[in-house]
Amino acid sequence: MKECNKPALSLFQDGLLKPGMFRARRMERSGILLKQAWVAIVAVSLMVLPVAAADDPPYEAKLTRLAEILGSLHYLRNLCGEEGSEWRDRMNAIIAAEKPEEVRKARMTASFNRGYRAFSEIYTSCTDSAVAAIDRYMKEGESLSNEIGARYGN
Incomplete structure (x- = not known):
């Protein structure tokens, strides 16, 4: 240098x-x-x-949406007079049948809770629009369940 x-x-x-x-x-x-x-x-x-x-299975997005619907129905149906935990029990049955890994189970649970919270922040009493939401969600949930079962079921 x-x-x-x-x-x-x-x-x-x-x-x-x-x-x-x-x-x-x-x-x-x-x-x-x-x-x-x-x-x-x-x-x-x-x-x-x-x-x-x-x-993730190919039906994951549909299952996630179904979990959200079940959470919404759990809140709304109880708000409008149905007592019990039918919708939470159905969610638990799906989780038991899927046997997901912890991360996937957490996502499903979060979707259920998101659906529950979405309506609990809006509705404090059973109204006509709450009943209409129940009807819409019942139809959408049934459609998703049928589609998942027919397309991906055993």
Whole structure:
């Protein structure tokens, strides 16, 4: 390496060194490294996500919706005079039949609870619209159950 005997001030005056020159290069290099890190993170994420989705059965989206409907019915039917836990029991029966891994079981439970909470935040008494919602959800739930059973059942 060639040794430079010029004082630093002279190097700046001669235009060989510019203020912030090394800092800019360091920042440029760190920016490139940051971009490379993001590319690596995205690539790994894309490789992992399909594996997680591949473990779910093909009817998972329909089952998730059914869980949400059962949660809604559990709240609404009890609000409108039905006593008991029929809809929660049906959800538990689905979970027992599916024998899901913990992550999938947690998603199903979260869907049931989301359906329950969605109506508990709106309805505090049984109204005509609550009864209409019950009718709609009963039909949608029956349709989903029939479709899942006919298409994916044994």
